[in-house]
Amino acid sequence: MKVIRLIVTAVVLVLAWGLIAWGLDLPRFILPSPLAVLKTTLTKYDIILGHALTTALEIFLGLVLGVSLGCLSALIISANRGIKRWIMPVLIASQAIPVFAIAPLLVLWFDYGITSKVVMATLIIYFPVTVSFLDGLNRTDPAWLDMATLMQQGGSPSRLLKAYRLYRYIKIPFALPSLASGLRVATAVAPIGAVVGEWVGSSSGLGYLMLHANGRMQTDLMFAALLVLAFMAISLFYLVDYVLRLALRWQPDQHSVYD
Amino acid sequence: MVAYEQSSPVLQRDVKNNSSETGAARVSTPSPLGVDIHLATLGYQDTIILEDLRLTLHPGRITCLLGPSGVGKTSILKSLAGFLPLSKGSRIECSDGKPLAGRISYMDQNDLTLPWASVLDNLVIAARLSGKKPDFDRARHLLETVGLAGKEALLPSQLSGGMKQRVALARTLMDDNPLVLVDEPFSALDAITRHRLQDLTVSLLSTKTVLMITHDPLEALRMGHHIHVLSGDPVRLSDDLNLTTPVPRDPTGPDITACYNDILALLNTARTEELS
Secondary structure (H helix, E strand, O other), rough: HHHHHHHHHHHHHHHHHHHHHOOOOOOOOOOOOHHHHHHHHHHHHHHHHHHHHHHHHHHHHHHHHHHHHHHHHHHHHHHHHHHHHHHHHHHHHHOOOOHOOOOOOHHHHHOOOOHHHHHHHHHHHHHHHHHHHHHHHOOOOHHHHHHHHHHHHHOOHHHHHHHHHHHHHHHHHHHHHHHHHHHHHHHHHHHHHHHHHHHHHOOOOOOHHHHHHHHOOHHHOOOHHHHHHHHHHHHHHHHHHHHHHHHHHOOOOOOOOOO | OOOOOOOOOOOOOOOOOOOOOOOOOOOOOOOOOOEEEEEEEEEEEEEEEEEEEEEEEOOOOOEEOOOOOOHHHHHHHHHOOOOOOOOOOEEEOOOOOOOOOOOOOEEOOOOOOOOOOOHHHOOHHHHHHHOOOHHHHHHHHHHOOEEEEOOOOOOOOHHHHHHHHHHHHHHHOHHHHHHHHEEEEOOOOHHHHHHHHHHHHHOOOOOOOOEEEEEHHHHHHHHHEEEEEEEEOOOOOOOOOOOOOOOOOOOOOOHHHHHHHHHHHHHHHOHHHHHH
């Protein structure tokens, strides 16, 4: 059913696009027809594929780094209430600076290669992951915290071990649904980081290809790159959503975001 | 029948406790624990709810605290469990002279099953939290005892409310602590399920010292060896109602009906409901 809805939506959008291009009789360099874009995608697939792989790698590495750093930060902040008061304002302030504004700096520091784009994606992913996981960790059912305290009274006296077990068996599992929402947002914004990085300065990637094609009035190639990017982003989101729902099957009210 | 005087609450140790009232075989190894409680004050946030509360928990007996909602029943349990700090001048003494910490199990109003863990994993959570080796054989045996054999692998979301409370009961028994604090765990269940679980709880906790709070007079009369009523303004704890019949009691018996009326009269002196 979901697949059918998806196909119907895609067909309607493409039809609308075709009708506008054909009905308004726009020149190819303003709005190419869907057929022209499809033709370009197929004939230039080797070029597009190479650039798509670069962008995919940037998104993947950015996700791995951003999610790891975000989870780690959330755990550290949640375990040390003192640190939280120092770190949270910095975190929030860092979000007030748009990543677009520091993109040129990152390219300057990390060069034209893949590193600056990975850093950009990491930066953009880090915040939603940290905040959502931290929120989840701070919202453990107080009744369970009491219960855990009682259950730990007989055990080992080491505070560190107690804290570790509390996190492992109670706090982190309770925070997973909240972390999952953060991961969905992260997955949705990850391609933005990578592509913005490529726009600012690069020699490969779909963002680079778009700029390149734009400069040569190859609007059909631009659209082809855009379509591939959209396809990648949507597939990634579906994949992550699927995995998250599988992992959180125990949640009684767990629904897909599409239902 | 009901003596309601605040003069001198019982504080002496109960020695005539093993008069095999319940008839149930009590062959558990360590002898049950008696607890003397004196709470100087009991407050919630900045309001003092109770003053000078004295209560004796008789070893191997179920003591019920009966009172309307909002009277501070849960706060009493939470101070005993150590969730709330004890006020100055309060003390809790065990019959064996050792501290109470680490020897308490708690049964909450909600079953508090962990939604991501299987029934079996829910039972060994205390062992995991305290770094002990989980005893799965004992867990399986207890699940059988509470009537959940074969449900080990299910998740709490696949169980009914009554079954979840059975899991909670089995989890409480897993720890094998001498004192069990019970916070009206059956209030959300339907009448028949509640009835069955009350019987099961009485028989399974027969070797433990139990403090149970409830707002349901019939539940207290059914399960409590000793029953105290919290009522009045300011709130006072009544003396023991001195019921001598074994538990679980038949709530339709004539003595129980008489007692029920006395309890209702006591509860009516509480102004708590009107305040809230």
